[in-house]
Structures are given as C-alpha cells and as structure tokens.
Amino acid sequence: MEIGPIFRSLSRNKTRSILLILEIAVTLAIVLNCWNLMMQQRESLMRPSGIDEKNIIAVEVQTFGPDYQDWEYRRQVVSRDVAALRQLPGVIDATPISNFPLQGGGSSLQAKPLGARDTALTRAPVYTVDDHMLRTLDLEIVAGRAFEAGDLRSEDGPVIMNVIVTQDLAEALFPDGDAIGQTIDTGSEEWPDIIVGVVDAMHTPYGGGPMESQILFYPGFASRASGMNYLIRTEPAAFDSVFSAVDGVLLESEPSRVVQVQTLLEIKGGGQVISRFSVQVLSTIIGLLLFVTTLGIYGMTSFSVTQRTKQIGTRRALGASQGAILRYFLLESLVVTLIGSALGLIAASGLDVLIASQMDSERLGPTVLATGILLLWSLAILATIVPALRASKLSPALATRTV
Amino acid sequence: MPMIELVDVTKNYRTDLVETCALDSLSLAIEEGEFVSVSGPSGSGKTTFLNVVGLLDTFDQGTYTIDGQDVSKLTDRAQSRIRNEKIGFIFQGFNLIPDLDVFDNVDVPLRYRRLPREERRERIVRSLELVGLGGRLKHLPSQLSGGQQQRVAIARALASDPRLILADEPTGNLDSATAAEIMHLLHEINEEGATILMVTHDAGCAAQAQRQIHLLDGRLIDYRPTEAPNIRLSQIAPVS
Numbered sequence: 001m002e003i004g005p006i007f008r009s010l011s012r013n014k015t016r017s018i019l020l021i022l023e024i025a026v027t028l029a030i031v032l033n034c035w036n037l038m039m040q041q042r043e044s045l046m047r048p049s050g051i052d053e054k055n056i057i058a059v060e061v062q063t064f065g066p067d068y069q070d071w072e073y074r075r076q077v078v079s080r081d082v083a084a085l086r087q088l089p090g091v092i093d094a095t096p097i098s099n100f101p102l103q104g105g106g107s108s109l110q111a112k113p114l115g116a117r118d119t120a121l122t123r124a125p126v127y128t129v130d131d132h133m134l135r136t137l138d139l140e141i142v143a144g145r146a147f148e149a150g151d152l153r154s155e156d157g158p159v160i161m162n163v164i165v166t167q168d169l170a171e172a173l174f175p176d177g178d179a180i181g182q183t184i185d186t187g188s189e190e191w192p193d194i195i196v197g198v199v200d201a202m203h204t205p206y207g208g209g210p211m212e213s214q215i216l217f218y219p220g221f222a223s224r225a226s227g228m229n230y231l232i233r234t235e236p237a238a239f240d241s242v243f244s245a246v247d248g249v250l251l252e253s254e255p256s257r258v259v260q261v262q263t264l265l266e267i268k269g270g271g272q273v274i275s276r277f278s279v280q281v282l283s284t285i286i287g288l289l290l291f292v293t294t295l296g297i298y299g300m301t302s303f304s305v306t307q308r309t310k311q312i313g314t315r316r317a318l319g320a321s322q323g324a325i326l327r328y329f330l331l332e333s334l335v336v337t338l339i340g341s342a343l344g345l346i347a348a349s350g351l352d353v354l355i356a357s358q359m360d361s362e363r364l365g366p367t368v369l370a371t372g373i374l375l376l377w378s379l380a381i382l383a384t385i386v387p388a389l390r391a392s393k394l395s396p397a398l399a400t401r402t403v
Numbered sequence: 404m405p406m407i408e409l410v411d412v413t414k415n416y417r418t419d420l421v422e423t424c425a426l427d428s429l430s431l432a433i434e435e436g437e438f439v440s441v442s443g444p445s446g447s448g449k450t451t452f453l454n455v456v457g458l459l460d461t462f463d464q465g466t467y468t469i470d471g472q473d474v475s476k477l478t479d480r481a482q483s484r485i486r487n488e489k490i491g492f493i494f495q496g497f498n499l500i501p502d503l504d505v506f507d508n509v510d511v512p513l514r515y516r517r518l519p520r521e522e523r524r525e526r527i528v529r530s531l532e533l534v535g536l537g538g539r540l541k542h543l544p545s546q547l548s549g550g551q552q553q554r555v556a557i558a559r560a561l562a563s564d565p566r567l568i569l570a571d572e573p574t575g576n577l578d579s580a581t582a583a584e585i586m587h588l589l590h591e592i593n594e595e596g597a598t599i600l601m602v603t604h605d606a607g608c609a610a611q612a613q614r615q616i617h618l619l620d621g622r623l624i625d626y627r628p629t630e631a632p633n634i635r636l637s638q639i640a641p642v643s
Contacts, residue, residue, distance in 0.1 A: 009502035314498040319487020319515040321480045397460040400571050
C-alpha cells in the first residue's frame with residue numbers, strides 16, 4: 001500500500017488537494033442535511049394519518065350577514081347542520097371542526113404542563129371538534145374518555161376546558177406518567193386545560209417534525225362569523241350519494257350560504273403539495289451537488305493523469321503493473337475523499353445543530369450518515385476509475401520520451 | 404548463457420501514412436558483467452533499442468531472451484516483474500518523482516516488489532550511501548543539483564539489486580565534471596558484477612565502455628563481440 005507516499009505527495013500539492021477536499025466536505029455537509037430533511041418529508045408523506053381519510057367528506061361553509069356575528073346563533077346553526085348531516089343515509093357520523101386535518105397546516109399552539117418552565121413547551125396542531133369527533137375521524141380512546149356533551153362550551157369567552165390529546169402529545173408533555181387529569185398551560189395560567197382523554201396515533205402534515213403527531217383537540221361548536229367546516233364520515237358504499245346530497249341538506253336550512261364539498265383525500269393532496277415540492281427541490285440539490293463533486297473528482301484525477309504522464313511511464317518502467325497504477329490512482333482518490341468526508345462530517349454536524357435550532361426537525365442519524373458517505377465514496381471511485389484506467393494503459397516507454 | 408540476446412528483432416512504427424523501421428532484424432548478445440555502450444546519430448534507433456531491451460516497448464518480429472527467459476509472450480504483469488527485479492533504469496532526465504523526497508523516490512521500485520518495510524529501509528539507506536547521498540534522505544528532487552538527482556536515480560536503480568542496468572544518456576544533462584563522477588559510479592557498479600547497457604551520444608563516455616555498439620537506421624554497424632578485457636576503474640579519469 002502506498003498510503004504514506006500518497007499522503008506526503010498530496011501534502012506537497014496543497015492547493016489542488018485542499019480545493020477538492022473542501023468541495024467534498026461542503027458537498028457532504030449539505031447533502032447529508034438535505035437528505036435528512038428529505039427523508040423526513042418523505043416519511044411524513046408516507047405516514048398513515050390514523051383517520052379514515054378515504055371515507056370522509058370535508059365541507060366548507062361560507063356565511064354572510066350580521067346574524068353570524070353572534071356566537072349563540074352560530075352554535076344553533078352548527079347544531080342544526082350536524083344533526084341534519086348525521087341523518088343522511090350512510091353517514092356514520094359528522095363533526096364541526098375548526099380547520100381540516102391533512103391540509104398541511106392550520107392552527108397550532110404551544111402547550112406545557114401547568115407551572116413548568118418554557119423549555120417544556122411543545123408545539124401542537126389544534127382542532128376544535130364536538131363530541132362526535134372520535135367516530136367521525138375513526139380514532140380510538142386509549143386512556144380516559146371521549147368528549148361528552150357537557151364538555152362543549154355553552155358560552156363564548158375564556159373557560160377551563162377539558163381536552164383530548166394524541167398519545168404522542170401526552171408522552172411529550174408527561175413522559176414520566178399518566179396524562180389523564182393533568183393540567184396544561186396553553187398560553188394562560190389562569191385558564192388552563194385539563195386532559196380527559198388520550199387517543200391513539202393521528203398524524204397530520206404540518207411542515208415536518210414530531211409536532212405532526214402531537215395533536216390537541218378542544219371541544220366546541222367550531223365556527224367563525226365568516227363560516228364553519230364539517231367532516232362527515234360515511235359508509236364506503238354511501239360515499240358518493242352523501243357527497244352529492246350534502247350541499248342540498250345544508251342549503252335547505254340556510255340558503256344564503258356558499259357550500260363547498262370536497263373529499264378529505266383532495267384536501268390531503270393539496271396539503272402535500274409543499275412537502276412534495278420540498279422533496280423535489282431537496283433531491284435536485286442533492287443530485288446537482290453530487291454530480292458537480294463527481295465531476296470535480298473526475299476532473300482532478302484526469303488532470304493529474306495528464307500532468308503525470310511521464311511519472312506514470314517511469315513507475316511502469318520501475319516495475320509497476322497496470323493494476324498497480326490503477327490502484328495508485330484509486331487509493332489517491334480515496335485518501336482525498338476520506339479526508340474530505342471527515343471534514344464533511346464535522347461540518348454536517350454543525351449544520352445539523354443549526355437546522356435543529358431553527359426547525360423542528362429530527363437530528364442526523366447513523367443511517368443517513370452511513371448512506372451519504374457510502375454514496376459519496378462510490379461516486380468518487382466511479383469518477384476515478386475512467387482516468388485511472390487510462391493511466392494504467394499508458395506505455396512504460398513514456399519514461400524515455402523527452403516530452 | 405548471455406544476459407540478453409536478441410535475434411532478428413524488428414520494430415516498426417506505423418502511422419496512417421508512413422511506416423518507419425526503427426530496428427531492422429537486429430541480433431545481439433551481451434554477456435553478464437559486460438559494460439556496453441550504444442551510440443549512433445539521432446533517429447538511428449538507440450532509444451527504441453533501449454526500450455525493447457528494457458521491456459518498455461514491444462517488438463514486431465524476432466526473439467528476445469533476458470537471463471535465458473523468452474520475454475516476447477509474457478503478460479504485462481510478468482514483464483513488470485522482470486523490469487522490477489532484474490533491470491535497473493537510469494534516465495537522461497533522471498525521472499525522479501518531484502512530489503516525493505529522496506527516500507520515497509528510491510523506495511518506489513521496492514514497494515512494487517512488496518518487500519518488508521525494514522528490508523526496504525536498509526536497501527534505500529545502503530544504496531544512497533553508496534552514491535554519497537546518505538544525508539539527503541528527506542530532500543526533495545528540486546532541492547538537489549542535477550548530479551545529485553542522477554545519483555538518486557542510480558541509487559533507485561541499485562536498490563533493487565538488478566542484474567542489468569540500462570542507462571539512457573545518463574550524463575546527457577550534466578556538466579563534464581559531474582558526468583565523470585557518474586561514469587565513475589557506473590564503473591563501480593559494473594565492477595560489482597552488474598551488466599550495464601548505456602545509450603550515449605557522448606563519444607568520450609562511449610569509449611569508457613568495455614564494448615561499443617553503433618546503430619544506424621536500426622541496424623548494427625561493424626558489430627563484433629569484443630574480446631577486450633573490462634576497462635578497470637583505475638583507468639577511468641579520476642573524479643575531481
């Protein structure tokens with residue numbers, strides 16, 4: 001093995017080596033972090049929502065007029081609407097909801113155990129639903145109880161609320177024990193919330209990170225002066241008929257409204273646009289960087305072979321076989337790539353810390369690190385093999401040429 | 404058994420338009436321990452001859468045996484092994500690797516032979532001391548004079564303990580005093596038993612060989628095996 005002489009030779013050609021080492025290090029740092037973010041986005045896209053999304057209809061109602069400024073009036077309209085929707089043949093259940101899940105955003109808040117430091121704050125998407133939420137979304141209570149009619153607020157204004165959380169949020173807030181009965185602070189110590197139920201896994205895309213499955217449900221008649229939203233879960237066979245009937249049912253009681261009916265899958269598709277675009281952008285960045293770096297390694301090796309033609313002839317004259325010349329250039333490339341990779345790992349860790357401080361993302365894991373490094377090494381070998389093979393084919397007679 | 408023996412060796416260079424005969428049915432035998440010079444005008448085939456003898460280039464016809472072994476049908480790996488173990492090369496332009504220090508330069512052929520580290524080190528130090536450069540192990544070629552660089556190249560050739568040394572214009576890039584030193588060194592090596600085949604333009608250097616061969620248009624001129632004894636080291640001009 002010629003690692004010693006190769007290392008000493010590289011150290012005497014600092015400019016050429018350092019430029020390539022830096023290129024490899026920067027590429028590795030960016031590629032690993034982009035890869036990590038991309039994998040998280042992909043995982044988020046592929047992850048089951050935990051709700052019966054195929055059989056749920058999403059209804060957005062726009063309202064007009066002064067009557068809807070009144071909270072009590074809206075409560076009566078919402079009660080009447082959901083009662084009528086639940087009467088439709090084939091409907092399993094329906095609930096008002098403050099905003100649709102799976103749409104890639106919505107409302108979120110920060111929650112912590114009452115009295116805990118701000119470092120314990122956990123961000124969570126939040127939905128206001130009524131006591132038919134579990135059946136509508138097809139979620140299971142794993143601890144505590146479901147919402148009851150008495151949990152729904154009977155008047156506007158701040159009150160102490162009973163809330164339901166997903167299991168992931170319960171574990172994030174109370175990792176050491178049972179969350180049922182615990183009090184949480186969601187922005188006001190004076191009006192805290194009490195956890196009365198924990199549901200099994202639910203996941204909604206929200207820009208990535210663990211918050212997507214740390215979800216909080218408030219009980220209430222979700223509505224605004226400008227409108228309200230409903231989710232309707234149907235029997236699979238009745239989906240189309242319910243879908244067609246929804247706007248008629250709603251407009252029959254309150255004709256001066258605009259009703260937009262969509263499937264929840266359509267909502268989900270729209271909600272995933274940004275994530276899918278992010279995956280495309282990140283994979284493009286990764287591809288371009290790896291391509292440019294591969295080109296750089298190819299260029300350096302190719303230039304090096306051209307520059308050292310006479311030296312290669314001399315080595316051949318001194319006894320190097322074609323295989324020995326091939327191994328020499330592959331080894332030289334590997335040494336450069338190894339040094340670049342080592343620096344790249346340090347830079348990647350730094351960038352990872354920076355990203356984690358700005359985004360709610362998962363840290364770089366061993367799988368991403370190993371995959372990224374192996375990929376870069378493979379590309380380095382691929383980029384070196386062609387000029388190295390060319391070098392190995394050079395004639396030993398070049399040693400005596402006066403070029 | 405001759406150290407090298409060529410029988411009717413022919414080498415042609417072809418382009419799309421022209422075919423040039425560089426070696427024309429050349430036959431020659433050199434015994435072990437001889438010091439032979441090869442001279443001739445430019446284009447006479449000296450370098451081609453050296454390349455063929457040194458297994459640096461192929462030939463088209465004829466047979467060539469080195470130390471009794473027919474080399475014409477050997478694989479690249481086998482030819483590389485013969486170059487590494489039996490032949491030492493000394494080039495006009497020294498051909499040292501500029502990025503490697505003196506120690507690593509001499510080490511190059513030894514690494515290809517996969518000798519143990521300690522043995523390599525002993526051989527490198529011994530051969531460099533033999534050429535008077537035992538104190539320059541860590542110098543780069545650029546930090547040495549032309550004569551010193553050629554001494555390193557000779558040390559590199561000697562480190563492998565070759566039976567045959569091929570020198571291509573070994574004094575061509577040196578002043579006369581340094582050239583005399585190098586010739587003196589080559590005679591010392593020859594006295595130790597190595598066969599030396601030296602291509603040179605310099606009539607003075609050629610005359611110091613035991614036997615002189617002249618090439619013209621790829622053919623030997625007035626070739627005859629010499630019966631003259633070796634010129635002894637004492638007959639070489641003293642080094643100032």
